[in-house]
Amino acid sequence: xxxxxxxxxxxxxxxxxxxxxxxxxxxxxxxxxxxxxxxxxxxxxxxxxxxxxxxxxxxxxxxxxxxxxxxxxxxxxxxxxxxxxxxxxxxxxxxxxxxxxxxxxxxxxxxxxxxxxxxxxxxxxxxxxxxxxxxxxxxxxxxxxxxxxxxxxxxxxxxx
Numbered sequence: 001x002x003x004x005x006x007x008x009x010x011x012x013x014x015x016x017x018x019x020x021x022x023x024x025x026x027x028x029x030x031x032x033x034x035x036x037x038x039x040x041x042x043x044x045x046x047x048x049x050x051x052x053x054x055x056x057x058x059x060x061x062x063x064x065x066x067x068x069x070x071x072x073x074x075x076x077x078x079x080x081x082x083x084x085x086x087x088x089x090x091x092x093x094x095x096x097x098x099x100x101x102x103x104x105x106x107x108x109x110x111x112x113x114x115x116x117x118x119x120x121x122x123x124x125x126x127x128x129x130x131x132x133x134x135x136x137x138x139x140x141x142x143x144x145x146x147x148x149x150x151x152x153x154x155x156x157x158x159x160x
């Protein structure tokens with residue numbers, strides 16, 4: 001018999017399940033993963049989107065993303081879990097590999113990589129941890145390196 005999982009381990013499993021549901025395009029799993037409590041509203045911010053409030057809006061957004069994405073895979077890094085009572089916070093980096101639109105119908109599009117930092121908030125519901133809020137922000141990769149290169153090159157003269 002295996003030892004009982006800690007709350008932190010159970011939250012991390014719930015967090016992983018969220019991303020696996022998106023990868024599979026599993027709207028039924030997504031429905032089960034999000035908090036469904038009429039006293040507590042859920043929220044979601046996808047990179048570049050406005051805040052979505054309410055379970056129906058959030059689930060609709062995921063259904064739209066999954067329906068319009070041919071391929072997506074998440075490699076989670078920098079995962080940190082913090083549990084306080086019936087609330088848990090997970091921060092992580094979503095290393096996303098997805099299929100871009102194909103140039104010709106019937107073909108697969110090129111793969112595109114993206115980095116997003118995410119904060120996922122979970123609430124305990126009975127003996128399960130449910131997603132209460134998700135917030136993803138794009139990482140502007142290489143921005144610091146570009147700034148350093150600009151400083152090293154000195155002032156630039158206007159063209160012409």
